[in-house]
Structures are given as structure tokens and as C-alpha cells.
Amino acid sequence: MIDDLVVRKAETFREKQNIEVLVGHRALSIDGRGRVLAVAAQGGQPRSIPYDRLLIATGARPVVPDRPGFELEGVMTLKSLEDGRNIKSFLDSGRVHNAVIIGMGYIALEMCEALRGRGVTVTMVKPRSTLLPWMPGELSSAVRHELERNQVQVQTGFSIDRIEREGRNLRVVGSDAAFTADLVLTAVGVQPNSELAVQAGLDLGPGRAIAVDRSLRTSDPAIYAAGDCADAFHVVTGARTWIPLALRANRAGWAVADHVCGRAVELPGVVGSAVFKVFSLEVARTGVTISEAGQAGFEPVQVIIESGSRAHSHPGSVSIKVHMVGDKKSGRLLGVQMVGQEGVAHRINSVAVALHAGMTVDQFLQCDLAYAPPFGPSWDPLLTAANQLVKLL
Amino acid sequence: MIDDLVVRKAETFREKQNIEVLVGHRALSIDGRGRVLAVAAQGGQPRSIPYDRLLIATGARPVVPDRPGFELEGVMTLKSLEDGRNIKSFLDSGRVHNAVIIGMGYIALEMCEALRGRGVTVTMVKPRSTLLPWMPGELSSAVRHELERNQVQVQTGFSIDRIEREGRNLRVVGSDAAFTADLVLTAVGVQPNSELAVQAGLDLGPGRAIAVDRSLRTSDPAIYAAGDCADAFHVVTGARTWIPLALRANRAGWAVADHVCGRAVELPGVVGSAVFKVFSLEVARTGVTISEAGQAGFEPVQVIIESGSRAHSHPGSVSIKVHMVGDKKSGRLLGVQMVGQEGVAHRINSVAVALHAGMTVDQFLQCDLAYAPPFGPSWDPLLTAANQLVKLL
Numbered sequence: 100m101i102d103d104l105v106v107r108k109a110e111t112f113r114e115k116q117n118i119e120v121l122v123g124h125r126a127l128s129i130d131g132r133g134r135v136l137a138v139a140a141q142g143g144q145p146r147s148i149p150y151d152r153l154l155i156a157t158g159a160r161p162v163v164p165d166r167p168g169f170e171l172e173g174v175m176t177l178k179s180l181e182d183g184r185n186i187k188s189f190l191d192s193g194r195v196h197n198a199v200i201i202g203m204g205y206i207a208l209e210m211c212e213a214l215r216g217r218g219v220t221v222t223m224v225k226p227r228s229t230l231l232p233w234m235p236g237e238l239s240s241a242v243r244h245e246l247e248r249n250q251v252q253v254q255t256g257f258s259i260d261r262i263e264r265e266g267r268n269l270r271v272v273g274s275d276a277a278f279t280a281d282l283v284l285t286a287v288g289v290q291p292n293s294e295l296a297v298q299a300g301l302d303l304g305p306g307r308a309i310a311v312d313r314s315l316r317t318s319d320p321a322i323y324a325a326g327d328c329a330d331a332f333h334v335v336t337g338a339r340t341w342i343p344l345a346l347r348a349n350r351a352g353w354a355v356a357d358h359v360c361g362r363a364v365e366l367p368g369v370v371g372s373a374v375f376k377v378f379s380l381e382v383a384r385t386g387v388t389i390s391e392a393g394q395a396g397f398e399p400v401q402v403i404i405e406s407g408s409r410a411h412s413h414p415g416s417v418s419i420k421v422h423m424v425g426d427k428k429s430g431r432l433l434g435v436q437m438v439g440q441e442g443v444a445h446r447i448n449s450v451a452v453a454l455h456a457g458m459t460v461d462q463f464l465q466c467d468l469a470y471a472p473p474f475g476p477s478w479d480p481l482l483t484a485a486n487q488l489v490k491l492l
Numbered sequence: 493m494i495d496d497l498v499v500r501k502a503e504t505f506r507e508k509q510n511i512e513v514l515v516g517h518r519a520l521s522i523d524g525r526g527r528v529l530a531v532a533a534q535g536g537q538p539r540s541i542p543y544d545r546l547l548i549a550t551g552a553r554p555v556v557p558d559r560p561g562f563e564l565e566g567v568m569t570l571k572s573l574e575d576g577r578n579i580k581s582f583l584d585s586g587r588v589h590n591a592v593i594i595g596m597g598y599i600a601l602e603m604c605e606a607l608r609g610r611g612v613t614v615t616m617v618k619p620r621s622t623l624l625p626w627m628p629g630e631l632s633s634a635v636r637h638e639l640e641r642n643q644v645q646v647q648t649g650f651s652i653d654r655i656e657r658e659g660r661n662l663r664v665v666g667s668d669a670a671f672t673a674d675l676v677l678t679a680v681g682v683q684p685n686s687e688l689a690v691q692a693g694l695d696l697g698p699g700r701a702i703a704v705d706r707s708l709r710t711s712d713p714a715i716y717a718a719g720d721c722a723d724a725f726h727v728v729t730g731a732r733t734w735i736p737l738a739l740r741a742n743r744a745g746w747a748v749a750d751h752v753c754g755r756a757v758e759l760p761g762v763v764g765s766a767v768f769k770v771f772s773l774e775v776a777r778t779g780v781t782i783s784e785a786g787q788a789g790f791e792p793v794q795v796i797i798e799s800g801s802r803a804h805s806h807p808g809s810v811s812i813k814v815h816m817v818g819d820k821k822s823g824r825l826l827g828v829q830m831v832g833q834e835g836v837a838h839r840i841n842s843v844a845v846a847l848h849a850g851m852t853v854d855q856f857l858q859c860d861l862a863y864a865p866p867f868g869p870s871w872d873p874l875l876t877a878a879n880q881l882v883k884l885l
Contacts, residue, residue: 103804103805104805205864334860344863345863345870346860346861346863346870346871346872346875347860349870349871350858366858367858368860369860370859370860371860372860372861372862372863373862373863373864374862374863374864374867375864376864376866376867381867383862384862385860385862411496412496412497442837442838444835444838444862444864444866444867444868445835445837445838445839445841445842445867445868446838446841447862448838448839448841448842448859448861448862448872449838449841449842449844449845450845451842451859451860451861451862452842452843452845452846452849452851452856452859452861453845453849455849455851455855455858455859455860456845456846456848456849456851456855458845458848458849462848462849463845465743465759465760465848466763466841466844466845466848467727467739467740467761467762467763467764467765467778467844467848468739468765468841468844468845469765469766469767469776469777469778469837469840469841469844470737470738470739470765470766470767471598471766471767471768471769471837473769473837474767474769474774474837474838475837475838477738477739477742478739478742479739479841482739
């Protein structure tokens, strides 16, 4: 099952594409002036590989808090297939009845659902007092409610001090509370594996990701970087950003290949689209938040509206909440966040396209979105939000 | 239940908004030069109402084939609430076991599902040999399959000759076949109620809809038209089109009110977005078909791809088929059609926005669409289609 996640194996690269893949090897350092990469097999001697063009695609790794106890058995992260296998076999051992998840990002929320699906009691903890700080309270409360409805204990404002072993259990100790668990999952985010780039003297961008231009070139034009280790331009703000997600990583890899093969390719960048599922709730965002918009020099205004997922005449309609941000100076649409039990995940993409097109809120409001009673009101929730927002612009 | 569909009653207009609503009246004729409208109550004498600005919002009515028997009891159309009540009470009488639906448009397909839901045997007939002629066979076959999977008999190439009464039953007679039914539903499309406009000498557009400019003014600047009786500009072709759907009708009404009240409003037009449900299948389109594109002077190329509704690692993924059309001359994205059991209805809207923005296929391909395993592959089916199409441009 986990092995099904391997899209392509090293042998495929070798046999079908004549690409030499040195598995079990580590890239040690880059000599940018001499265009030489130093590599070594595990326990082996370093050797040099010359290059004309070099791609750094080292990805990202989970952040592990610098506190005692994170090395204990039963304290895990989820990034690699190996991590997945470890968690799965630990769960299969039948010893896991309680889990504490540190963090509330996408991985944390997905793992929370997977653990509850196996009947594991889950407590989620994070130091900040807000559940999803980038989201207004009217929307994040729907997420909190969905977690609680699924018997997940949500403990915000919990600053972790250490993890201890207590007999067969683990104890997650904070400043004023502690939780006992059989499994502790650390999911407080990722950091780019940019050490090679630092050693080679390449420029870094936000979050210490490797800075790349629209053709994925680093500050050394013979060296590219792509994937979760590299930054990108934000189409809404024009500034560099680091939002490590699958589509951008994949797209950047293809673009590097095109570029190296002589096809000039420029990627415009990202708009920060993301979607995740929290039990039966869909949560999505694209563009910038109101505070990101302010920091980027916009004069942001916002609305929050509630609408139905289906026409009022259609049975089974549920609530969709839409938060929309626009710029008072230019009238531009800047970002949207949505939550709802249905009709959220793909709806966000119409906004993503509008952001790429640099549309004003009014231009978006004029878009001819598809309507049928099972799929929404005749005025799509996004149009209703835009209709309210234009009044503030 | 049916009365719940009435969003606002005549009394509400009178009491809350001080708008005089003459129900039970008929507009007889327009004197555009004198700016006078002639109206009459049922059986009453005509009287004149002077106007500064006039809005024609007469809607559309079902097309009834000019063949014998369509006046028989049990042969029905569905447009008004009264029609809905009639069909419902006829069904409630318990006499309806077999129904023949003439036509295969949105109303026909929705009624088909409603009738099957009540256990009525349904046969759908239409004269043309193709099920949905605007859709390529690879996609329309999925619709046919879904109908047949739900025990709906689909009879294309059936040219209706007449309807006869045969004892307690109706007999729908074609050139080389006949079907017996308790209920015959005519749903072969609508035509605009544009007779008043014709009498007043106003210009007509496609389908004999009332021609309006982007401010919904007819060829007489004191007279507006909005709703299913009026045409619109197609944003992709720039030409006039008549696609009578709810969102445009509603939007046009608001725009006329704005315009009459002195707020200059221009509606860019429609891109022909539509979505409908056929049992558990979602079917959606936006933009122009390959043949419409050719007629509009484009040099259209197309792809049809099949993708999954979820990531390959995620259980429950079903097939989504995407048909995408682009222009070889300009690289522009021209239209998309999609079918699938999930993830189709709202996905189409990202294309609708791209069409409003006049994006090329390549620009659309660069859009940062949201990804999570439960909601699609990391390359959205629409991006996969764009990726294939861009190679033909």
C-alpha cells in the first residue's frame, strides 16, 4: 500500500531513460566556480562529479522543536515513506490508544483524521492561541467545531516544554498542562533542505528557501533549484514567497528540464492556493490574507458571507462561509478563504485563476459561473461575496 | 413545497417597496414614439400606462412541436409553477407508470431523474441521432451509459409524427416506432417571448431574442430587456448569443435597475457556462464547442483526456473526462466540457474565469490550482488537458 506511493523507481530511470541514479549517496558540497559536485556513498570516500547544469531538488524536512524528548521512541514525524511505514507498524502493534499531535497544519489535520479513523483518541496541541491564525475566527470556528464533533481535543495556547517517558507512555509536558500518549506526532511544519545551497554561497529567499528566478535559476546561473527547497514569486504581491506544495514542486521540475534542454520557460509563480479536508469539512484558500495584504502595501478590505452549497429549493444544502479580501486602491481581488461541508475544494480554483489574471473584484463579479440547483445558488457564494465586497471598494 | 419556490410575492413588492404590480394583466403593445404601454386585465378594457423607461422581462416559453396531439391531457411542459403543480398532481394520482420525455436538454434530464426517483419507467426520445450534439462522443457516451444504468430507455433518431390517445394511454408515434405512455413531457427547449418587442419594431438577435447592448438597452434606448427574452454578448466570440440561463437573467435585472437609477453599468456578457446532474453524473461546459469555435473564425484544436477525481493514492477516485478546445492562431483557451461522478460541477468555473480573462491555454496551464489527495491529482485534470492541448498550439 505505502509502496504504491512510489511513482517511479530508480531502476525505471536507469532502464527506460538512461539516467544514472545514485541511490544511497549523499551530495556533500558544490564547487560552483569549478562546476563540480562532491558526493559520497554511505561510509564511502567522496568523489567528484562535474556538471554543466546542476539542479538542487533536496526538498524540505519536518521542523522538530528544540526541546528535550523529541528523540524518544514513539515520537514521530511524517515526511518520508519510511516515516509512514514506521507510524503504520507502530499503529499495527496495537499499542496506540492515545495520540498527541503537535501542530495543526495540513499534515497534522490529515493524520488526525487517519488516527481517529483507527479509533485512536487524539489531542492536538499548538502554542499559539488561534487554531488557524491565517483564517478569520468566523471560519476557523467551523474547523474547530468539526474537530470537536469528531472527539478531537484541541488545545491551543499550549507551549511545549519537553516530552518524557512515563512507564509505557509518553508525557507531553507544557508550561501549565501535560498530556499522556502512546504516540506523539510532530507536525509543526517543514523547513527547506537548503544547506548545500548555503555552503555553495547561493542566495536564499523567505524561510531560508533557495532563491530562484522565474526560470528556476539560483543566483549561480548554472545551478537550478526546484521543489520544496526553492522559493517562488507570489503572483498577487510580486514578492518572493515560500509555500512548499506539490503542484509548484512538480511544475518547477518540468520547467527546469525544459530550460536545461533549451526551451525558454518562465513560471509566473504561485497564488498560494491550498485545500484540505478536516473530516467532512472542506477548507480552502488562495491569494493573500488580510494581514499579508496589508504587509504587501495593499489597502485591504474584507467581507465574510455565509451562503448555501445548493439552491434554496434543493434539499441537502449546507452552509458555505466565504472570506474575501480586495484592495481599496486598485479594486483588485487579493484572496479568498472558504469552509463548508461540500462545494469548497474546487470552487476556490475560480478565484485562483482570477488572481493569476489580476482581476478586480468587479471583473470577478461579472464572471459567468455555472449554475444548477444541486451545486449552488444561482448567485454562486463567491459572487455573493464579491457583490458585498465591491460595495466597500 | 412548490410555493417555497416563490422568492417574492406581489404583496411584498407593494408593501415593502412601494412598487405597483399588476398581476392578472397582460401587456398588449408598446408605443415607443409616445412612450406608452397598453395593458389590459383579463377580460378588461385596454388602458395606457406612460413610461420614461420600460423594461421587457417577459422570459421564454417551452417550444411545443407543431404536430397533432400535443394538446391532449397528459401531454405536459415544465416552465411555470402551475406546470409543476400539474405534473405533480398528475403523478400523485397514481396513474403514471410510464413516461415519454421528448427532448434531452437540462429540463428533460432533470425531469427524467425526478420521474425515475418515483419509480416511473422513462423513455427519452429526440429526433437527432446524437444524444448531446454539442459534446464529443467520448463524453456523451458517459451520459448515455449513466441513463441506461438507471434504466432509462434512450431513443435518439426518433422523429415524432404525432401523439394519439389509445384508451387510457397516450401513444407517441414516430416515423418507424411508437411508444406508449401515461405521461408525455415536452422538453425540447424554449423560445423567447419577444412578440411585444417585434410589435414595437425592436431589433432581434439570435433565436429571435430581443437584441440588447451591454447596458441591456434595446434598439430603442428608452426600452430595456432582461432575462430569458433578451440576448447577450458571448465573451469568447464577441458575437451576440442567446443562452437563457438563471445567473445571466438575474444579473441583467440588477444591471437594468442600476442603469435606470443612473449608475452606468456594462455587463461583459456570458461565456456559456452550464452544469447539470444526470443521476450521479456531473456534466459541465463553458466557452464554445469545437464547431462553434470554427464558425466564429477561430482555428480550433482539441484534446480529450481522462483523469482521476482524486490522487492515485486516494481511495474512491473515479474517472473525469475533459474535452478542451483552443485556438491555434492566438493560443487562446476557447472552451471546456467535462463529465464525471464527482469534481466536475465547480471545477468548470476556473475555466469560465479564464475565458473572461481571455487567457491563453498556456496561461491557464500556469495557474496555481489547489491540490489535496481527496480532491484531485496534483496536476488537476484541467491542467493535464491544458498540458496536452498546448502541444498542439
